[in-house]
Amino acid sequence: MNTHRRQGIERGSEGAPLSSERSNSSEGGAAGAPLRVELDLTGATALVTGAGRGIGRSIALALAEAGADVAVNDFADEAACAAVVAEVEAFGRKGLVVMGDVSDEEQVNAMVERAEKDLGPLSVVVNNAGITRDNVAMMMDSADFDAVIATHLRGTFLVSKAAARRMFRRRTGCIINLSSVVGRRGNAGQANYAAAKAGIIGLTKSLAKELGARGVRVNAIAPGYIDTPMTQALPEETRQMIVDATPLRSIGTTDDVAAAVVYLASPAARFVTGVVLPVDGGLGI
Numbered sequence: 001m002n003t004h005r006r007q008g009i010e011r012g013s014e015g016a017p018l019s020s021e022r023s024n025s026s027e028g029g030a031a032g033a034p035l036r037v038e039l040d041l042t043g044a045t046a047l048v049t050g051a052g053r054g055i056g057r058s059i060a061l062a063l064a065e066a067g068a069d070v071a072v073n074d075f076a077d078e079a080a081c082a083a084v085v086a087e088v089e090a091f092g093r094k095g096l097v098v099m100g101d102v103s104d105e106e107q108v109n110a111m112v113e114r115a116e117k118d119l120g121p122l123s124v125v126v127n128n129a130g131i132t133r134d135n136v137a138m139m140m141d142s143a144d145f146d147a148v149i150a151t152h153l154r155g156t157f158l159v160s161k162a163a164a165r166r167m168f169r170r171r172t173g174c175i176i177n178l179s180s181v182v183g184r185r186g187n188a189g190q191a192n193y194a195a196a197k198a199g200i201i202g203l204t205k206s207l208a209k210e211l212g213a214r215g216v217r218v219n220a221i222a223p224g225y226i227d228t229p230m231t232q233a234l235p236e237e238t239r240q241m242i243v244d245a246t247p248l249r250s251i252g253t254t255d256d257v258a259a260a261v262v263y264l265a266s267p268a269a270r271f272v273t274g275v276v277l278p279v280d281g282g283l284g285i
């Protein structure tokens with residue numbers, strides 16, 4: 001049995017399908033017309049970068065469970081990607097490992113081409129790959145600044161560019177970029193990461209304006225602190241401070257972020273572009 005769990009949006013406890021319908025006589029829509037919330041991704045083909053573990057893995061699995069075939073990218077850990085592909089296939093979907101460095105244009109173009117050749121036209125691209133090289137700015141090595149900008153900002157640009165050229169021609173598709181609460185608020189010790197994540201917000205909004213007329217949507221998600229190896233490395237005292245500062249009083253799960261990705265990728269979000277959706281328990285308020 002696949003133990004990967006997801007929260008709330010797609011299947012109720014009685015196994016309801018990936019859509020919900022209710023009578024909607026008073027809020028929006030024509031009186032008495034049903035309101036359909038369509039989260040089914042059957043027929044979609046997705047590429048998720050940095051998907052061998054953490055948030056990216058959960059996103060790949062959530063997309064597969066919602067009905068998408070998924071190309072799983074990572075930089076170094078091919079075995080981890082193969083394991084994620086096996087989990088994608090356990091949902092009855094097609095999976096594909098596409099190794100490559102998102103900051104390298106040639107590798108990016110090759111992996112997008114390979115994904116389309118093996119799985120078909122990409123309709124969903126999730127820019128999730130990321131690294132941290134934390135230090136206070138005065139002590140930060142410029143190579144660590146460059147590496148973080150290259151992976152997050154240049155990587156998101158290159159993958160989006162390769163995908164957008166294809167989606168633009170086909171007049172359909174959606175791109176979802178991982179920003180962060182830190183990109184909206186800044187963070188001591190993370191000037192490189194905050195700058196990259198803020199840059200991703202500008203990139204997202206610009207691409208949304210450039211591509212919207214051709215039916216291509218571009219959105220970002222700004223997670224707060226999510227329980228992954230990246231945050232498990234924080235001292236317990238720091239984790240507690242974060243929990244105390246979060247209105248919902250917890251650290252998020254990778255499934256919380258994956259649920260937002262499924263929503264933004266789905267027909268339910270057909271009129272949503274250029275947004276930065278916080279998934280942060282209220283930390284960014």
Ligand code: NAP
Pocket residue numbers: 049050051052053054055056073074075076077100101102103127128129130131151155178179180181222223224225226227228229230231
């Ligand atoms: P993670 O566990 O460290 O996973 C990041 C993945 O990205 C790894 O699998 C890594 O692969 C891959 N990667 C790194 N550099 C790459 C490159 N150049 N090309 C392709 N893949 C690359 O991180 P996470 O916590 O799941 O975070 C995922 C995303 O969410 C990141 O963009 C992060 O900034 C964002 N985010 C996370 C949090 C949080 O609290 N965790 C909060 C806000 C935003 P290798 O292992 O092979 O290097």
